């Protein structure tokens with residue numbers, strides 16, 4: 001495995017180049033290879049205990065995109081113009097609770113841990129959920145999975161910018177109505193998955209009109 005050798009200038013350039021793209025150029029399509037690379041950076045993202053509490057649905061069907069518009073006020077211009085439109089689903093309690101068949105399968109089949117390590121890990125995981133993080137409601141469990149999914153989101157947006165692909169994260173949707181729609185029309189098991197965010201990919205129609213605004217570094221970082 002080679003040590004990455006990206007210049008510091010390029011890294012900062014990527015972060016300045018990425019902006020929340022409101023409208024995409026409908027004449028430009030992100031290549032299969034590029035969207036697969038972006039999705040791969042989601043798959044490779046770190047997660048708590050390495051349990052990957054996420055799933056990504058790429059919505060290319062025009063009719064399905066249309067159905068999302070009335071429930072997602074932050075998305076219409078992206079649903080109309082994005083080359084690729086992704087739903088970031090996060091796992092709910094039945095999948096992520098300690099001892100669940102998903103968690104056990106992850107340890108046994110994906111991580112291929114020996115039985116005694118699985119037993120030890122399971123104890124830690126239970127204690128973490130019940131005591132350390134006090135994840136005693138389904139809402140808390142979902143939000144915890146979501147936190148991890150946002151790492152995948154950030155990685156997708158950054159890797160996209162690295163290859164000149166634009167993006168926009170979208171939380172502008174009605175949670176309950178969107179979930180109902182995902183259940184009724186997208187065939188998503190909403191007992192097991194909820195929607196954390198949407199994210200659109202494509203190429204900017206025009207450069208952002210305003211320069212990037214951020215609080216000064218002294219307001220954001222404290223050194224002790």
Ligand SMILES: Cc1cc2nc3c(=O)[nH]c(=O)nc-3n(C[C@H](O)[C@H](O)[C@H](O)COP(=O)(O)O)c2cc1C
Pocket residue numbers: 018019020021022073074075168169170171172173197212
């Ligand atoms: C989690 C999240 C949710 C967002 N939701 C929306 C949205 O629904 N619609 C939208 O147009 N922009 C959305 N944005 C974009 C932000 O408004 C934008 O990132 C922020 O204003 C900073 O601008 P920049 O990304 O261009 O630097 C979202 C961004 C994040 C990270």
